[in-house]
Amino acid sequence: SDATLKSAFKNKFYIGTAMSLPQIHETEVRSVEIIKKQFSSIVAENCMKSMFLQPQEEKFFFDDADKFVAFGEKNKMFIIGHTLIWHSQLPKWFFTDKDGKDVSAEILKQRMKNHITTVVSRYKGRVKGWDVVNEAIMEDGSYRKSKFYEILGEEFIPLAFQYAQEADPNAELYYNDYNEWYSGKVQTVSKMVQNLKSRGIRIDGVGMQTHVGLDTPTLDEYEKAIAAYAANGVKVNVTEMEISALPSPWGTSANVSDTVEYQAKMNPYTKGLPENVKTAWENRYLDFFRLFLKHQDKIRRVTLWGTTDAQSWKNDFPVKGRTDYPLLFDRNDQTKPVVEKIIQLTKEK
Numbered sequence: 001s002d003a004t005l006k007s008a009f010k011n012k013f014y015i016g017t018a019m020s021l022p023q024i025h026e027t028e029v030r031s032v033e034i035i036k037k038q039f040s041s042i043v044a045e046n047c048m049k050s051m052f053l054q055p056q057e058e059k060f061f062f063d064d065a066d067k068f069v070a071f072g073e074k075n076k077m078f079i080i081g082h083t084l085i086w087h088s089q090l091p092k093w094f095f096t097d098k099d100g101k102d103v104s105a106e107i108l109k110q111r112m113k114n115h116i117t118t119v120v121s122r123y124k125g126r127v128k129g130w131d132v133v134n135e136a137i138m139e140d141g142s143y144r145k146s147k148f149y150e151i152l153g154e155e156f157i158p159l160a161f162q163y164a165q166e167a168d169p170n171a172e173l174y175y176n177d178y179n180e181w182y183s184g185k186v187q188t189v190s191k192m193v194q195n196l197k198s199r200g201i202r203i204d205g206v207g208m209q210t211h212v213g214l215d216t217p218t219l220d221e222y223e224k225a226i227a228a229y230a231a232n233g234v235k236v237n238v239t240e241m242e243i244s245a246l247p248s249p250w251g252t253s254a255n256v257s258d259t260v261e262y263q264a265k266m267n268p269y270t271k272g273l274p275e276n277v278k279t280a281w282e283n284r285y286l287d288f289f290r291l292f293l294k295h296q297d298k299i300r301r302v303t304l305w306g307t308t309d310a311q312s313w314k315n316d317f318p319v320k321g322r323t324d325y326p327l328l329f330d331r332n333d334q335t336k337p338v339v340e341k342i343i344q345l346t347k348e349k
C-alpha cells in the first residue's frame with residue numbers, strides 16, 4: 001500500500017528514528033529520504049551528548065545539533081534531545097578540578113546547571129522532549145555508582161530535572177534506561193518518579209530503550225514494565241528500539257573476546273539471515289507492535305535506534321564487525337517486508 005509508518009500511526013503515537021551524523025548532514029541521501037517519508041519524530045544518535053556539545057568547559061559546539069533541530073523543524077517532526085546527564089560520552093573535565101581531583105558537590109551542581117541551562121535554553125520551544133537523565137539505575141534497583149552519584153548522591157536526578165524544567169517549562173522531561181524490564185530497576189525508577197512528582201518537580205515520561213533480542217525479554221515481562229511505569233502517572237516512551245537477530249553474547253559460556261571461534265559464533269549470518277531466523281525476527285517485531293498498540297493510551301512515542309541496518313550500533317557490539325539485521329530498512333536502503341505488516345496491524349480492530 002502507499003501507507004507509511006508515519007501515516008499509519010498518526011492518531012496513535014509518534015513513530016521516530018535516531019539520526020546519525022551523515023544523515024544530519026544529509027550526505028546519506030537515500031536514508032534521509034526514508035526518514036522524511038516514514039517518521040514523525042527524530043532524536044540525534046550522538047551529537048547532543050555532553051562530550052560533543054561541551055567538549056571543554058564553557059566551549060560549546062552546536063553546529064551538528066543546530067542542523068539536526070533545523071531538519072526536524074523543516075520536516076515538522078517531534079524533536080527529542082538525547083541526553084543531558086549521562087555518565088557515558090561525557091567530557092573528561094566534567095568531574096575534575098585543575099589538579100585532577102574530584103570537584104565538590106557545589107561545583108558539580110554548577111556544571112550540571114550550566115550545561116543543562118545552556119543546552120535546553122538554546123532549543124527552547126523547538127526540542128519538545130529531553131532525556132534528562134540516562135541510565136542511572138542498575139538492574140537490581142541500586143543506583144549506578146557513577147561520579148554523579150558518588151559526588152551528589154541520589155539528589156543529582158531531581159536537580160537535573162529541576163534545571164531542565166527551569167530552562168524550558170514547556171518541554172517534556174524523561175528518565176531513560178535500558179534493561180528496563182528488570183523488576184529491581186522498575187521499582188527504583190518508579191520510586192524516583194513518585195519522589196519527583198511529590199516534590200512538584202516535573203517528569204513526563206519514562207523511556208524504555210528496548211534494545212532487545214529474539215528471546216529476551218519475554219513479552220510478558222516487558223508488558224508488566226509498561227504497566228508499572230505508566231501506573232506512576234507518566235507516559236511510556238519506547239526510545240531506542242531495535243531487535244538484534246544475532247545470538248546474545250550474554251549467557252553464553254564464551255567470554256566476550258576476539259578469538260576466531262568466538263567471532264564466528266557471534267557473527268553467524270554474514271551472508272544474510274536464514275529463513276527461520278528472518279521469520280522469528282519479523283514475528284518478534286509484530287509481537288512488540290501489537291503490544292504497543294494495545295497500550296497506546298500509555299505510549300507517547302516509539303523510536304527506532306536508527307533507520308537502516310548499515311547504521312546500527314549493533315554491528316559493533318559487543319565485538320566489532322558483526323553483521324546484524326536489527327532495523328526496519330536494510331543495508332541497501334530497501335524497506336523490509338515487516339514494515340507493511342506493522343502498518344497492517346494499525347488497521348486491525
Ligand code: G3I
Nearest residue numbers: 045046049082083088089134135178209211240305312313
Ligand atoms: O566520533 C568518532 C569518530 O571520530 C571515530 O572515527 C570513530 C571510530 O570508531 O568513532 C566515533 O565515535 C563513535 C561514536 O559512536 C560516533 O559514531 C564511538 O566510537 C562509538 O562508541 C559511539 O557509539 C555510540 C554509543 O552510544 C556510545 O555509547 C553509538 O553510536 C550509539 O548508538 C550509542 O547509543 C546509546 C544511547 O546513547 C544510550 N543507550 C544505549 C545506546 C546504545 O549503546
